[in-house]
Amino acid sequence: MDMKQLRSFVEVARLRQFTEAANRVHxxxxxxxxxxxxxxxxxxxxxxxxxxKRVTLTEKGELxxxxxxRMLELEQTALERLSDSMGQMITLGASTIPSSYLLPPILSGYRSENAGCFFRVLQSDSHTAVSQVLDGTxxxxxxxxxxxNSALTIREICRDQLLIVTPVNEHYxxxxxxxxxxxxLFQEPVILRESGSGTQKNFDRFLERHHIHKEDLHVAACANDLEAIRKMIVSGMGISMMSACSVRDLAGSGQVLVYQMHEDISRHFYIVWQKRRSLTDSERNFIGYLEKNVPR
Structure with a gap:
């Protein structure tokens, strides 16, 4: 097995055809x-x-x-770490909301004070992001x-409120x-996140506490792209439970309506790394900067 074979397989699996995949890998x-x-x-x-007519993955192929x-990501990480031209590199996994809303200003601010630092960010769901820590990606x-997982060091960095968000039109x-x-409210069309999403897990627990059965919801869509869900709400497709930081701009500009529940519905974000890992000075500095500057 070599990396060229893996790259070819990944492109065919992603595109579901050989011709375009061959073009991609030259x-x-x-x-x-x-x-x-x-x-x-x-x-x-x-x-x-x-x-x-088509190419599909077998069950073993999906696995x-x-x-x-993951192997291709590890290869890229190794190559970048061995490159002196990039200076100090920190590779971060992040679930959707941290990747899109929490980390960008943090990384920009840290870079302004530490110009020799280079970041590589891999976005996924929370489960995958933790797996990437464990396998060294x-x-x-x-x-x-x-x-x-007892092999991980876990630090809470901030708390985020969850809101029910609806379109802005005469009906809503x-x-x-x-x-x-x-x-x-939950007789309205509902837009759900993917099953690995931390927001969706909190939403599921919220429904359970209030004896609202998920199978009774009128599900309009289920999506793993947070930006797509934001656009669906704005366009009037339905309602969803969202992180406050992910809709602050839409609420501020009057593009959505938000409901703050009588109970405190919140979640927390954490930074995790392997316990056995010996942190460099640069990594310690970054963690300290993150904890100090992340919005709370």
């Missing part, structure tokens, strides 16, 4: 096909199902795809769920004016 289509067949022989399993992505991860403005109950 090889001929027969060469890519040969690489993947060699990989399948070495692994002893079929990774792809090939028909004249191997996640490992192949990243140095640290910033996540919205407390991982249950009238609804808010009448102060609807939760049961009335």
């Amino acid at each position: 090889l001929s289509q027969p060469a890519v096909s040969t690489q993947i067949r060699a990989l399948e022989r070495e692994l002893g399993v079929d990774l792809l199902e090939r028909t004249t 191997f795809y996640s490992y192949a992505l 990243v140095d640290f991860s910033v996540v919205g769920e407390v991982p249950d 403005m009238t609804l808010k004016h009448h102060t609807p109950s939760l049961q009335q």
